[in-house]
Amino acid sequence: MSLLLLAYCAFISLGLPDGLLGVGWPSMADDLGLSTDTVGVLLFASTVGYLISSVAAGFSLARLGVGRLLAGSTAMASLALAGYAVSPALGLLVPCALLAGFGGGAIDAGLNAYAAGAFGPKHMNWLHAFFGLGVAIGPLIMTGVLSGGLSWRWGYGLVAGAQALLAIAFAVTARAWVRAGAAEGPPDAQQQTTASPRFGTTLRMPAVWLSVAAFAVYVGVEMATGLWAFLLLTEDRGLSAAVAGFCVSAYWASLFVxxxxxGFTVERLGTTRTLAAGLVGMLAGSVLVALPGPDWLAVAGLMVIGYAAAPVFPLLTLTTADRVGAAHADRVIGMQMAATGLGGALIPAGVGVLIERVGVHTLGPSLIVLSLVLVMLYAVMTRRR
Incomplete structure (x- = not known):
């Protein structure tokens, strides 16, 4: 139970840094004399670190174990955030962003790999819900700091302190994570640790690349919907900025809810049915967004997409070993986490190019195509287990 509680705290903590930059960047740019678009440099650096560490996490897990990997990675993230807090110029912010990406990618892959083997579908859903809670708390922390007349550096300092405490907790419980993983993980976990397959064998499995593609497309749909919904509602459906902003917030809230x-219903309905219903629901919501009509129709589509998409990421992670085998699962989960970084960046950007050249009304059809691709990937994956 103590490890489960720590895992929940870890997922909250994992989401905290994501919300700091958006609120804090205007103050950071003004304080350091940077242009607004310089934030892209930091995002690029953190994405590179995240991709590398996510892919490498499977190897790190085999050598270090879950507890040590999480302790080291969280300490790394804490150090990076502390670096943000004391950075005098962009020259120090960029390596801190890279370090934060390394830490975040390893934490994300390590936690998901452990949770997929140790916890059931109910807790897998709830853990990812708590990640969303962390993302929501991050902006509140930075807003509170700035509203209190303090520097943005205090926001990063506070979260760095929280990450440091979490790193200590991981270090103290490192051996317990090993015992729990062996006790609650997949039946052949012992074989996996004693005879890991070659990486080339993993890469030659079609199910691996189908899984990687599915994660990239799923996160692309989730992020593209949240990124471009405001533009659709204001420019195409005529809603005011205030109402449209509330609707976008409601979309993210529907994902959390x-x-x-x-999490309560999945154990009764089963993982397969819940996943299938979620994918079909995402497609149905995309159709509602694409249909010409009153503004409430598009808003309803956003809510349907958010609620239906909610279990897809955690349950696809949970069932990774079913698709590729337990011996390959840790590596593939790391690759899947890396794919979320690529999909979350490239697919929304591609949709943005289409919107710029054709019109914002193309958001709905784009989501339909992406949702259909996701459904087909899942159908093929389940046949090639």
Whole structure:
């Protein structure tokens, strides 16, 4: 139970840094004399670190174990955030962003790999819901700091302190994570640790690349919907900025609520049915967004997409070993986490190019195509287990 509670705290903590930059960047740019678009440099550096560490996490897990990997990676993230807090110029911010990406990618892959073997579908949904809670708390921390007349550096300092405490907790419980993983993980976990397959064998499995593609497309749909919905509602459906902003917030809230609610229902309906229903629901919501009509139709589509998408990421992670085998699962989960970084960046950007050249009304059809691709990938994956 103590490890489960620590895992929940870890998922909250994992989401905290994501929300700091958006609120804090205007103050950071003004304080350091940077242009607004310089934030892209930091995002690029952190993405590179995240991709590298996510892919490498499977190897690190085999050598270090879950507890040590999480302790070291969280300490790395804490150090990076502390570096943000004391950075005098962009020259120090960039390596800190790279270091934060390294830490975040390893934490994300390590936690998901452990949770996929140790916890059931209910807790998998709830853990990812708590990640969303962390993302929501991050902006509140930075807003509170700035509203209190303090520097943005205090926001990063506070979260760095929280990450340091979490790193200590991981270090103290490192051996317990090993015992729990062996006790609650997949039946052939011992074989996996004693005879890991070659990486080339993993890469030659079609199910691996189908899984990687599915994660990239899923996160692309989730992020593209949240990124471009405001533009659709204001420019195409005529809603005011205030109402449209509330609707976008409601979309993200529906994702959180969906994970909490479906955490209760998944054990009764089963993982396969819940996943299939979620994918079909994402497609149905995309159709509602694409249909010409009153503004409430598009808003309803956003809510359907958010609620239906809620269990897809955690349950696809949970069932990784079913698709590729337990011996390959840790590596593939790391690759899947890396794919989320690529998909979350490239697919929304591609949709943005289409919107710029054709019109914002293309968001709905784009989501339909992406949702259909995701459904087909899942159908093929389940046949090639």
């Amino acid at each position: 969906g994970r909490v609610v479906q």
